[in-house]
Amino acid sequence: MLLSKALVFIFFLPKLVVSSSNNNFIFNGFRDANLSLNGLADITSDGLLRLTNNTKAGLGHAFYPLPLHFKDSSKSNGTILPFSTTFAFVIQTKDDDVSGHGLAFATSPSKELTGAFPNQYLGLFNNISHGSSGNHIVAVELDTVQNMDYGDINDNHVGIDIEDLKSVTSHEAAYVADEDGDWKSLKLVSGKPMQVWIDYSAMDMQLHVVISPLGVPKPRHPLLSTKVNLSAIILDDMYVGFSASNGAATSSHYILGWSFSLNGNMQALDSSQLPFAPSLGKKRISPLLMVVLPLVAVLLLLLSLGGIMLILKRRKKYAEVLEEWELELGPHRFSYKDLYKATRGFKEEYLLGVGGFGRVYKGVLPSSKLEIAVKKISHESRQGMREFISEIVSMGRLRHRNLVQLLGYCRRQGELILVYDFMPNGSLDKFLFDKTKSSLSWSQRFQVIKGVASGLLYLHEEWEQVVIHRDIKASNILLDCEFNARLSDFGLARLYDHGSNPQTTRVVGTIGYLAPEISKTGKATASTDVYAFGAFLLEVACGRRPLEVRSIGESPGLTDMVLECWKRGVLLNAKDPKLGNDYVSEELELVLRLGLFCSHPEPTSRPSMRQVMRFLEGDAPLHLSPDRLSASVSASSYDYSFDNVILSYPSIADTSTSARGSSMEAITLMHSDV
Numbered sequence: 114m115l116l117s118k119a120l121v122f123i124f125f126l127p128k129l130v131v132s133s134s135n136n137n138f139i140f141n142g143f144r145d146a147n148l149s150l151n152g153l154a155d156i157t158s159d160g161l162l163r164l165t166n167n168t169k170a171g172l173g174h175a176f177y178p179l180p181l182h183f184k185d186s187s188k189s190n191g192t193i194l195p196f197s198t199t200f201a202f203v204i205q206t207k208d209d210d211v212s213g214h215g216l217a218f219a220t221s222p223s224k225e226l227t228g229a230f231p232n233q234y235l236g237l238f239n240n241i242s243h244g245s246s247g248n249h250i251v252a253v254e255l256d257t258v259q260n261m262d263y264g265d266i267n268d269n270h271v272g273i274d275i276e277d278l279k280s281v282t283s284h285e286a287a288y289v290a291d292e293d294g295d296w297k298s299l300k301l302v303s304g305k306p307m308q309v310w311i312d313y314s315a316m317d318m319q320l321h322v323v324i325s326p327l328g329v330p331k332p333r334h335p336l337l338s339t340k341v342n343l344s345a346i347i348l349d350d351m352y353v354g355f356s357a358s359n360g361a362a363t364s365s366h367y368i369l370g371w372s373f374s375l376n377g378n379m380q381a382l383d384s385s386q387l388p389f390a391p392s393l394g395k396k397r398i399s400p401l402l403m404v405v406l407p408l409v410a411v412l413l414l415l416l417s418l419g420g421i422m423l424i425l426k427r428r429k430k431y432a433e434v435l436e437e438w439e440l441e442l443g444p445h446r447f448s449y450k451d452l453y454k455a456t457r458g459f460k461e462e463y464l465l466g467v468g469g470f471g472r473v474y475k476g477v478l479p480s481s482k483l484e485i486a487v488k489k490i491s492h493e494s495r496q497g498m499r500e501f502i503s504e505i506v507s508m509g510r511l512r513h514r515n516l517v518q519l520l521g522y523c524r525r526q527g528e529l530i531l532v533y534d535f536m537p538n539g540s541l542d543k544f545l546f547d548k549t550k551s552s553l554s555w556s557q558r559f560q561v562i563k564g565v566a567s568g569l570l571y572l573h574e575e576w577e578q579v580v581i582h583r584d585i586k587a588s589n590i591l592l593d594c595e596f597n598a599r600l601s602d603f604g605l606a607r608l609y610d611h612g613s614n615p616q617t618t619r620v621v622g623t624i625g626y627l628a629p630e631i632s633k634t635g636k637a638t639a640s641t642d643v644y645a646f647g648a649f650l651l652e653v654a655c656g657r658r659p660l661e662v663r664s665i666g667e668s669p670g671l672t673d674m675v676l677e678c679w680k681r682g683v684l685l686n687a688k689d690p691k692l693g694n695d696y697v698s699e700e701l702e703l704v705l706r707l708g709l710f711c712s713h714p715e716p717t718s719r720p721s722m723r724q725v726m727r728f729l730e731g732d733a734p735l736h737l738s739p740d741r742l743s744a745s746v747s748a749s750s751y752d753y754s755f756d757n758v759i760l761s762y763p764s765i766a767d768t769s770t771s772a773r774g775s776s777m778e779a780i781t782l783m784h785s786d787v
């Protein structure tokens with residue numbers, strides 16, 4: 114051990130690249146770095162700065178040993194110099210689901226931070242100092258445990274902390290890829306190297322933070338931007354460095370490289386020189402193993418025979434169906450092996466939900482580390498497959514910020530697998546109906562409504578061909594990390610057209626969202642989507658599903674209820690009680706009235722999505738009287754007496770045991786055997 118350390122030292126001595134001037138320094142690895150370390154922090158023989166090992170309730174600090182003069186002597190009193198820093202880090206956990214509390218870059222008046230606590234205090238503060246001005250600590254936290262006391266948004270976020278653990282601003286760990294402008298989620302505790310950039314410009318007092326996987330150039334779009342007068346907080350002499358802490362669960366927090374500059378000219382990290390974090394699960398060879406080893410060798414010989422058989426079995430395990438016509442579809446094709454690995458063999462823990470279309474799993478692509486949602490659809494019919502796949506692939510060309518991006522597909526015997534962008538916040542209905550989730554504010558709801566309208570307008574009118582969604586409802590609306598609405602499952606209903614007998618038209622949709630004319634024509638149109646959108650508007654505004662199980666026979670459906678309120682001149686009584694006083698009455702009224710307008714039983718009387726968009730944007734006034742609607746809506750709303758078979762696809766159902774008494778799924782009719 115000692116020998117190897119010495120060897121490493123001698124061997125690497127000439128290569129030590131640590132340059133530092135008064136205000137600038139860079140560490141591409143920390144092999145010879147002279148840092149001030151305390152707590153669990155140490156520098157490994159590989160040149161990694163390890164802030165914590167897997168010690169419970171442990172913390173570690175590593176600061177640049179000299180204080181830096183932040184104040185600008187050339188300026189009038191008080192103003193600090195601009196600064197920039199970047200560092201590469203890895204956070205490893207033994208168990209994917211639990212982790213230590215996190216890691217922070219900090220500027221602090223002290224490099225020891227004596228008295229700071231581990232756990233949620235991140236080694237920066239203690240129960241007295243946090244939140245009290247005068248501690249002069251400014252930190253960027255990579256927080257991997259959600260702490261409600263400090264308003265943490267989740268257990269995977271980046272935040273700016275100014276003298277307090279309550280971040281002034283925070284965001285789920287993610288970045289906007291420069292190539293396509295899409296948000297990509299990152300998992301801080303993934304054990305993958307990532308890089309953070311922090312820039313403060315003293316002139317306009319803007320503090321920017323960006324994060325990306327190591328190797329991806331600094332994304333242009335900042336993750337966090339906030340205006341803050343750090344001159345009022347940062348003292349003249351400050352230390353800069355890192356702090357990390359664990360609680361009952363632990364992580365190993367590593368810094369691979371770090372560059373800092375005060376007043377410009379920050380040097381970029383050289384990723385080729387950075388050390389690698391140790392891979393997990395490496396075990397030392399014990400003396401016992403020395404004895405066991407020869408036995409193992411014999412066993413191995415036997416096993417290698419088995420191995421050949423295993424290879425044959427694996428070949429079957431990863432077998433796909435790939436026909437010649439698919440080759441020209443090119444890059445949209447995923448290999449089954451990648452998807453299998455991404456979802457760890459479609460493990461139950463990775464299951465996000467089960468719906469009429471099949472099971473949906475979360476996955477991480479092995480090569481790009483991209484988070485994906487994988488939809489596994491069992492499909493026996495080969496008939497029409499070619500047409501369907503080309504359609505799906507062409508759907509992959511649909512690009513809109515309110516659609517869940519389809520990335521590609523894979524095909525196996527009897528199975529079709531679709532790959533989508535992963536949406537970290539799940540489906541909208543959870544936020545409306547699930548008591549365990551916090552409810553959405555009105556401004557978030559209105560934003561979601563406008564997003565859905567915009568996505569639907571794109572499908573109906575703005576793409577090269579008209580795409581009918583056919584199953585608009587809250588559970589088919591997913592939310593991205595910024596709570597933007599994303600329509601999912603568009604185009605999928607078509608799967609059930611291909612290969613089915615044209616004589617028996619199957620109606621696809623969910624009762625409560627199905628326009629009355631569908632029972633006669635069986636045909637989905639843009640106008641039936643608008644009808645479902647109307648039901649969706651009322652659902653979001655009233656916090657009730659269009660039809661509730663308990664309400665059948667007792668109280669009217671949602672449309673009638675809203676209409677009734679309107680006629681009595683108390684339209685706003687229909688609103689979701691959970692909203693309290695948090696709403697803009699003009700917007701809420703507009704949404705309720707527009708919901709009724711779209712739910713008009715007469716297809717020709719419904720607005721188009723373009724008109725809907727103009728109403729929502731306030732570009733056109735919505736003139737509508739309750740009397741004009743009343744006769745028609747009440748008369749035929751929610752007529753169950755469909756002659757045709759209704760095949761409804763309950764969308765992704767919650768796999769957790771949440772209260773689902775009022776679930777629409779409970780009353781959807783499933784006659785798929787007909």
Ligand SMILES: *[C@@H]1O[C@H](CO)[C@@H](O)[C@H](O)[C@H]1NC(C)=O
Nearest residue numbers: 146147148149177178179180
């Ligand atoms: C490390 O830095 C401190 C503070 O500048 C200094 O006192 C000490 O001598 C340095 N140690 C080494 C080994 O360079």
Ligand SMILES: *[C@@H]1O[C@H](CO)[C@@H](O)[C@H](O)[C@H]1NC(C)=O
Nearest residue numbers: 152153154155165166167168
């Ligand atoms: C962590 O580091 C401390 C201090 O260096 C050491 O005493 C402890 O044994 C280490 N624990 C583990 C689990 O590696």
Ligand SMILES: *[C@@H]1O[C@H](CO)[C@@H](O)[C@H](O)[C@H]1NC(C)=O
Nearest residue numbers: 184186187188189190191192
């Ligand atoms: C800055 O403050 C110091 C004392 O705090 C004072 O002596 C000096 O005159 C001030 N300079 C300016 C330019 O205000």
Ligand SMILES: *[C@@H]1O[C@H](CO)[C@@H](O)[C@H](O)[C@H]1NC(C)=O
Nearest residue numbers: 228229230238239240241242
């Ligand atoms: C802060 O924590 C210390 C040590 O755990 C404890 O003795 C003290 O009572 C706490 N003070 C407050 C105000 O919570």
Ligand SMILES: *[C@@H]1O[C@H](CO)[C@@H](O)[C@H](O)[C@H]1NC(C)=O
Nearest residue numbers: 190191192342343344345346
């Ligand atoms: C920022 O804070 C410094 C120090 O307290 C103060 O002198 C300066 O006026 C502040 N700047 C602004 C724009 O508020």
